[in-house]
Amino acid sequence: MPGPIQSLSRAAAIMRLLAGGERRLGLSEVATALDLAKGTAHGILRTLQQEGFVEQDPESGKYQLGAELLRLGQSYLDVHELRARALVWADDLARAAGETVYLGVLHQQGVLIVHHVFRPDDTRQVLEVGSMQPLHSTALGKVLMAYDPVARGELGEGPLEAYTSRTLTELGDIDAECALIRERGWADAIEETWEGVASIGALIQDRRRNPVGAVCISGAVERVCEDGFVRPSLVASVRSAARAISRDLGAGRF
Amino acid sequence: MPGPIQSLSRAAAIMRLLAGGERRLGLSEVATALDLAKGTAHGILRTLQQEGFVEQDPESGKYQLGAELLRLGQSYLDVHELRARALVWADDLARAAGETVYLGVLHQQGVLIVHHVFRPDDTRQVLEVGSMQPLHSTALGKVLMAYDPVARGELGEGPLEAYTSRTLTELGDIDAECALIRERGWADAIEETWEGVASIGALIQDRRRNPVGAVCISGAVERVCEDGFVRPSLVASVRSAARAISRDLGAGRF
DNA sequence: GACAGGCGGTCGACATTGTCGACCGAGTGG
DNA sequence: CCACTCGGTCGACAATGTCGACCGCCTGTC
Numbered sequence: 001m002p003g004p005i006q007s008l009s010r011a012a013a014i015m016r017l018l019a020g021g022e023r024r025l026g027l028s029e030v031a032t033a034l035d036l037a038k039g040t041a042h043g044i045l046r047t048l049q050q051e052g053f054v055e056q057d058p059e060s061g062k063y064q065l066g067a068e069l070l071r072l073g074q075s076y077l078d079v080h081e082l083r084a085r086a087l088v089w090a091d092d093l094a095r096a097a098g099e100t101v102y103l104g105v106l107h108q109q110g111v112l113i114v115h116h117v118f119r120p121d122d123t124r125q126v127l128e129v130g131s132m133q134p135l136h137s138t139a140l141g142k143v144l145m146a147y148d149p150v151a152r153g154e155l156g157e158g159p160l161e162a163y164t165s166r167t168l169t170e171l172g173d174i175d176a177e178c179a180l181i182r183e184r185g186w187a188d189a190i191e192e193t194w195e196g197v198a199s200i201g202a203l204i205q206d207r208r209r210n211p212v213g214a215v216c217i218s219g220a221v222e223r224v225c226e227d228g229f230v231r232p233s234l235v236a237s238v239r240s241a242a243r244a245i246s247r248d249l250g251a252g253r254f
Numbered sequence: 255m256p257g258p259i260q261s262l263s264r265a266a267a268i269m270r271l272l273a274g275g276e277r278r279l280g281l282s283e284v285a286t287a288l289d290l291a292k293g294t295a296h297g298i299l300r301t302l303q304q305e306g307f308v309e310q311d312p313e314s315g316k317y318q319l320g321a322e323l324l325r326l327g328q329s330y331l332d333v334h335e336l337r338a339r340a341l342v343w344a345d346d347l348a349r350a351a352g353e354t355v356y357l358g359v360l361h362q363q364g365v366l367i368v369h370h371v372f373r374p375d376d377t378r379q380v381l382e383v384g385s386m387q388p389l390h391s392t393a394l395g396k397v398l399m400a401y402d403p404v405a406r407g408e409l410g411e412g413p414l415e416a417y418t419s420r421t422l423t424e425l426g427d428i429d430a431e432c433a434l435i436r437e438r439g440w441a442d443a444i445e446e447t448w449e450g451v452a453s454i455g456a457l458i459q460d461r462r463r464n465p466v467g468a469v470c471i472s473g474a475v476e477r478v479c480e481d482g483f484v485r486p487s488l489v490a491s492v493r494s495a496a497r498a499i500s501r502d503l504g505a506g507r508f
Numbered sequence: 509g510a511c512a513g514g515c516g517g518t519c520g521a522c523a524t525t526g527t528c529g530a531c532c533g534a535g536t537g538g
Numbered sequence: 539c540c541a542c543t544c545g546g547t548c549g550a551c552a553a554t555g556t557c558g559a560c561c562g563c564c565t566g567t568c
Contacts, residue, residue: 073327
């Protein structure tokens, strides 16, 4: 039976739809958005609700995502081997560099943040675990594209969004950048996604040398850069953390 | 069609199964655990994998939860109105009390933590957003049971697990405790779940006075308690935070 | 205040769709 | 080298999910 189960794919589409829209959605909105009969959409929603994946506001009757997703997402993190091994190294890196540390993996057309260490100071920061970052304008994303053909393939051919004036939007430029990244072994992104923010990333490999994720530090361009280039000492810290995590992942084998 | 969609319910059961077991599960294990034909289980797993809800270790062929769940779980938090409104109040409460703050909602037979503010000191702490706490032995759970008949109903009739010697395990004791909680307007739990930990919780209501969640502070019994009772000043802080959040939730209406 | 239009939800007929159990090739341990 | 178990496939069958019409309710309008 090499075909996806229709009702399941539709349920997934509904959940993604609910995740995308900021506000709650009504039954009819869901049905028309996905081109389903109202009865069909209702059946799926009712089941999802029963399972806790979707909740219904009893007042308006509109639907939103449910708590079970949060619980399962947490379980995903619990089992995540890369994340587990990287926890302590990421902590050390944040302390050594004095900057925010992200750990990301390829997911669909972006980088999913699976771990986030706050910059070690007292400013209020929001946890970004579970959020996505673009592939073509972040150090994490560029590292993954440089080493993982699948990641590069996710860019497609469409025009790339320019978040700032420094964002690379031409596929040719991206490929040249990737070649450079492979050559020197690390990636940077200076104000390519957010004004004023620069990041430095390096690859994490598993025991068979497959790319499985990336670490990066991210911080104000004034601190991370010097004379328009990222500080070599920070690059060294990031690469050493990435090597340490990769070694840790391979430990089971040797 | 007032019946759940079979394939969806089964998919949900598979994901819960994967979330429960600490390690990855093979196809046959899943099939036998849920009493499904191997082909059926495989079809569901394949679809879930395609949608990103499940990942397969290419080496062993075993299955685990997928990254999409983390992303959707995060989206759940983004939309969560109670959490959004409570963010700043929880922060203030943590600072004022000098203790860890949790925000929880009823989910199935437990309390799901939707927000967590670390105790304001430099000790290393792990984020518990997305994890579950028991109903009958935590301040959060007892508050919810005292005011929400649904929560009380989730206890069922079975024997309650005793986590410590102070855990209430008799339903009669629980009901008496709930009556007391309703009378005085707050709940405590002193070493009822974890040795050495005490917590104080209060109810959060929405604009129609329905119970929607609870806040609590939690910390070492030496700091939270005095002469065997929780410190009145901390109780006052928690109750005031709960009132503030409830008021915030009702703001839309008045 | 009656109407119209929208909502969420239900119903029953239909055939599409998911299910089942036998089967396959690969890997593994005895 | 066999025998076992693994993940995965296949095709027949009917159980299952789907569809579109319909229902009652609420809201806003004329």
